[in-house]
Amino acid sequence: MTGFDVETPSFSAGKKLVVVSAGLSQPSSTRLLADRLTEATTDRLRESGPSAESAGSARSGESAATEVDIRIIELRDLAHDITNNLLTGFAAPKLQAAIDAVTNADGLIAVTPIFTTSYSGLFKSFIDVIDTTALTDLPVLIAATGGTERHSLALDYAMRPLFTYLHAVVVPTSVYAASADWGSAEGSTLPDRIGRAAGELAALVRVSDRSGRVGDPFALPSGFSPVGGFGAQ
Amino acid sequence: MQFGLFTVSDVTTDPTNGTTMTEHERIKSLVAIAKKAEEVGLDVFALGEHHNEPFVSSSPTTTLAYIAAQTESLLLSTSTTLITTNDPVKIAEDFAMLQHLADGRVDVMMGRGNTGPVYPWFGKDIRDGIPLAIENYALLNKLWHEHTVDWQGKFRTPLQGFTSTPRPLDDVPPFVWHGSIRSPEIAEQAAYYGDGFFANNIFWPKEHYMQLIGYYRQRFEHYGHGTAAQAIVGLGGQAFMAKKSQDAVNQFRPYFDNAPVYGHGPSLEDFMEQTPLTVGSPQEVIDRYAGMREYFGDYQRQLFLMDHAGLPLKTVLEQLDILGEEVVPVLRKEFATNRPADVPDGPTHAALVARKVADEDAARALPKTKENSSDLVAEVTK
Incomplete structure (x- = not known):
């Protein structure tokens, strides 16, 4: 239903929006929800507000059109590499590219099926192979799919604390889609929730400078001395 | 350039027949492997230190002294000595x-260990690993100097x-390597002292170690021990060989698939592509390792892991015959070709003593200059 590339090899100059979909079946409703959220967020970012003609308004982060690069990561395609990373401690090139994309994003849409009261094991394993400091300040929209709406709170008792622990910034609205949501055109609140969450994420992505940052993997902790801080000198 | 072996001393069941060496057999096999290393012309044997099963080497200096008594020229080292949980005295x-x-015939490689509970077992806190x-x-360093x-x-x-007694032989302490797989603090420490830096290199992609070694080389120069190209670098490696490439793959695959570190994970083919593990003909191993200096610069020591994952002693000794007779002589020639004259050789006690004497003579003959104060030995013996 969308024209998004699953593997976008390189980004251009726009804001970097990364989508992680942990659905296992193909086609999957998790991917369907991910695509709806991506489309809604992209629309919000690309639309010009009333004062878009003013160059200064871009800096206010409110209303100028924002270019956006989208990268969609299907964890199913990386499932073996994720397991291998857990066993060997390093990521194969394709997985490393996905980790780098998430790490350097201006915004993340994370969508998982709810399995046995929580995010799927594959989703958690992917998070586990990312450095625990790599997602600091990352704006995140959390979303999930499940058979019934009874599990919708898993987003708030499992997904949200996971990203809070990682010091990511999770937008207030999370989106849960039960099977029934896909069949009720009139009266369904799913499109409203998607729109509200997308607006919240877009506002944070507009002002994020994460993708422009340069990390230093060899930065020494402040105060580090190669001879120690005691009587050793 | 020095070539040798490093071992972790694991006792692992041979997956092809279900047999497991006793600790006694494994300990004796380490001695046999070290003696074989000298016999086939290798330069170095380095032994790990562990305090948990399935590893037998808890006491490397005891083992190395026993090996020293039965060898003539082999340089004995460690891989690694736990600087965190051992008393430095x-x-x-x-x-x-x-x-x-x-x-x-001794040097030593400092490491922090890879088993969390060792810290509390020895009364330490793993969060203090780097400090x-x-x-x-x-x-x-102070006790030795x-x-x-x-x-x-x-x-x-x-x-x-x-x-601390005895004082180091000829008042020249053993050369020190610092091993690390990811910590820039340890690369910084090695550079500060002008010591060697060893990158295990066998379990992760080379790009990671290229960055870490590049950082160490820059900092070595920063601290005035020489140029970045003169920093003392050691690398790990891993190979399994047979005359025909496919025979090597067939013979090694069950050991790979069940190995403690990477078993039941990536395929042998993927792991060979992503790490320096080379399973194939001797020529394939030569080609792979002769290419290492393209990535890491000219370096001083190449150690191979050859005896692990349950490989029988007989197989390991056959591998050492191939390594010593067919691979290393060719690598020595390859590494000597176009090696800049000012890149140091692998460290030996005799060379360090000669350097110390030369430095002392120079210091007596001349007033102290900036140039000789930047010398490695002068720096650490001040």
């Missing part, structure tokens, strides 16, 4: 003792008027 004494017994490595080595030491730190009892 005991490391200073144990390795000085070994150095005397082995007539200088322990930094402080303990600062004390070890100063006769009488007053010292106070955070992690051990203070020392007043202490002299």
Whole structure:
């Protein structure tokens, strides 16, 4: 239903929006929800507000059109590499590219099926192979799919604390889609929730400078001395 | 350029027949492997230190002294000695003792270990891993370079008027390597002292180690020990060989698939592509390792892991025949070709003694200049 590339090899100059979909079946409703959220967020970012003609308004982060690069990561395609990373401690090139994309994003849409009261094991394993400091300040929209709406709170008792622990910034609205949501055109609140969450994420992505940052993997902790801080000198 | 072996001393069931060496057999196999290393013309044998099953090597200096008594030229080293949980005073004494017994054929590689519970077992906190490595080595270095030491730190009892005995052979301590797989602090420490830096290199992609070694080389130069190209670098490697490439793959695959570190994970083919593991003909191993200096610069020591994952001793000894007779002689020629004259050779006791004497003569003959103060030995023996 969308024209998004699953593997976008390189980004251009726009804001970097990364989508992680942990659905296992193909086609999957998790991917369907991910695509709806991506489309809604992209629309919000690309639309010009009333004062878009003013160059200064871009800096206010409110209303100028924002270019956006989208990268969609299907964890199913990386499932073996994720397991291998857990066993060997390093990521194969394709997985490393996905980790780098998430790490350097201006915004993340994370969508998982709810399995046995929580995010799927594959989703958690992917998070586990990312450095625990790599997602600091990352704006995140959390979303999930499940058979019934009874599990919708898993987003708030499992997904949200996971990203809070990682010091990511999770937008207030999370989106849960039960099977029934896909069949009720009139009266369904799913499109409203998607729109509200997308607006919240877009506002944070507009002002994020994460993708422009340069990390230093060899930065020494402040105060580090190669001879120690005691009587050793 | 020095070539040799490093071993982790694992006792692993041979997956092809279900047999497992006893600890006694494994310990004796380490000795047989070290003697074979000398016999086939390798330069170095390095032994790990572990304090948990399935590893047998908890006491490397004891083992290395026994090997020293049965060898003539083999340089004995460690991979690694735990600078975090051992008392640095005991490391200073144990390795000085070994150095005397082995007539200088000794150096040592510092490491932090890879098993979390070792810290609490030895009364330490794993969160202090880096501070322990930094402080303990600062004390070890002082004990080897100063006769009488007053010292106070955070992690051990203070020392007043202490002299570690015996003093290092010829007053030249064993050369020190620092091993690390990811910590820039340890690369920084190695560079600060002008010590060697060893990148295990066998379990992760080379790009990671290229960055870490590049960082160490830059900092070595920054601290005035020489140019970045003159920094002392060691690399790990891993190979399994047969005359025909496919025979090597078929013979090694069950060991790979069930190995403690990477077994039941990536395929042998993927792992060979992503790490320096080379399973194939001797020529394939030569080609792979001759290419290492393209990535890491000219370096001083190449160690191979050859005896693990349950490989029988007989197979390991056959592998060493191939390594020593067919691979290393060719690699020596390859590494010598176009090697800049100012890149140091692998460190030996004789070379360090000669350097110390030359430096002392120079210091007597001339007033101190900036140039000779930047010399490696002068720097650490000040």
